[in-house]
Amino acid sequence: MSKKIKTRMGDGEMITISAEELKDEIYQGTKDASERGRIPELTKEEQEKILEIIADPHRIVSIEPGEEVVVIDDGSVLTFTAEQGDSALGLPISRTQALLTYEKTCAADSACMPHHDFSYKPVKSIINYEKNEYFSVSQMTTVPLYYGAQPNMGLYYKPDGPFNNPSELLPLGKIQDAQQAQIDAATQMTDDIIYIFKELNEIGLEGINLDTCGSAGDADFLAALNATAKIKQINPNMPVVIGMASEFVLGMHGSVEFNGKRLAGLYPHEQVKVVEEAGASIFGPAINVNSSRSTPWNISRAVTFVKATSEVSNIPVYPNTGMGVCGIPMIEMPPLDCSTRVAKALVQVGKADGL
Numbered sequence: 001m002s003k004k005i006k007t008r009m010g011d012g013e014m015i016t017i018s019a020e021e022l023k024d025e026i027y028q029g030t031k032d033a034s035e036r037g038r039i040p041e042l043t044k045e046e047q048e049k050i051l052e053i054i055a056d057p058h059r060i061v062s063i064e065p066g067e068e069v070v071v072i073d074d075g076s077v078l079t080f081t082a083e084q085g086d087s088a089l090g091l092p093i094s095r096t097q098a099l100l101t102y103e104k105t106c107a108a109d110s111a112c113m114p115h116h117d118f119s120y121k122p123v124k125s126i127i128n129y130e131k132n133e134y135f136s137v138s139q140m141t142t143v144p145l146y147y148g149a150q151p152n153m154g155l156y157y158k159p160d161g162p163f164n165n166p167s168e169l170l171p172l173g174k175i176q177d178a179q180q181a182q183i184d185a186a187t188q189m190t191d192d193i194i195y196i197f198k199e200l201n202e203i204g205l206e207g208i209n210l211d212t213c214g215s216a217g218d219a220d221f222l223a224a225l226n227a228t229a230k231i232k233q234i235n236p237n238m239p240v241v242i243g244m245a246s247e248f249v250l251g252m253h254g255s256v257e258f259n260g261k262r263l264a265g266l267y268p269h270e271q272v273k274v275v276e277e278a279g280a281s282i283f284g285p286a287i288n289v290n291s292s293r294s295t296p297w298n299i300s301r302a303v304t305f306v307k308a309t310s311e312v313s314n315i316p317v318y319p320n321t322g323m324g325v326c327g328i329p330m331i332e333m334p335p336l337d338c339s340t341r342v343a344k345a346l347v348q349v350g351k352a353d354g355l
Helices: 019-037 044-055 095-105 120-138 166-172 175-201 218-234 268-278 295-312 336-348
Strands: 004-008 014-018 111-119 145-150 208-213 240-244 282-284
Touching (some): 004 295, 014 019, 019 044, 044 336, 095 111, 120 145, 120 175, 166 175, 175 218, 268 295, 295 336
Parallel strands (some): 111 145, 145 208, 208 240, 240 282
16 A cells, blocks of 8 residues: 555545555544444444555546446436536436436436426426426336435425525524424425325326435424325335435424434434335435545545444435535535545445445
8 A cells, every 4th residue: 555545525625645544534434423323333344445445546446246236316317407607517408318318328227307496396386297208208218217306395485485484483582483384384395295296106107206305404304204104105116215415314393203203313324214114215314524524534434324324224225425425525526536435435335225
């Protein structure tokens, strides 16, 4: 092993560190996850494996043959059609063309049809258009095609929605009013997701993705769980993917429960159990990245959480590996040297079932 190893910070900056520094960063990362989540640290052998992955001199690394996993996405086709200034392609093609390109050119394992806003609330008013396009695309694709968007409960608060905004009520000391506003918004959001699901289910929906759950706190997570439970009642065979917004469920309400389990404060290995109870098919943990710490620290920390989650889960665990989560730097275009090392570490050490 060379004396100096190239790696990155959590914001994508390239740095070089010594082998001893790298070893310490990996240890500090797993220690942090262990203390926060009250889960076991990675073993010495597992820490050595992560060190080996990160210190690999090649720009791109990969898992060993036979350990391949399935990859799903939460709207990757938007990368073809969107324009975000310093990322995405902004090609003048339709969503249908982007989906077919993603499947056939990128050899996708599955494909997700997203609304351009990537939230369920705006879909309700254009559901007939979405049904028509989903049906057409499903006749042309071979891989599983699921519909995906964020619950995004923030859209249900004023000025975008009908309910009072908890972030305005809480500073005024109106705790109960803020809590009731969250319950009302969560109830409406659940109803909207179910409405959209029923409409798409009529024309042969193959799966549904609830992405970035819990972004507005524990009531947001509750709405996703309730929606999942109702979806499985309507169609027990419908695959439901629940991807989280962060590693820790924020207690914006503080008291909501699902089947008697308080949701505020749950970490991934605890989140997956309520997700199982709701009937979801795949769980996507999202481990926050600290942009001021090194990528080895962030990878080790993420792997520690994912390993603990995989050990207790009865459903497949597919860690979210977009920018700013699970070890991927917080940068618009994550560098391949980081993303491939994250993937290898999550699969080979964290025992992830997919990505």
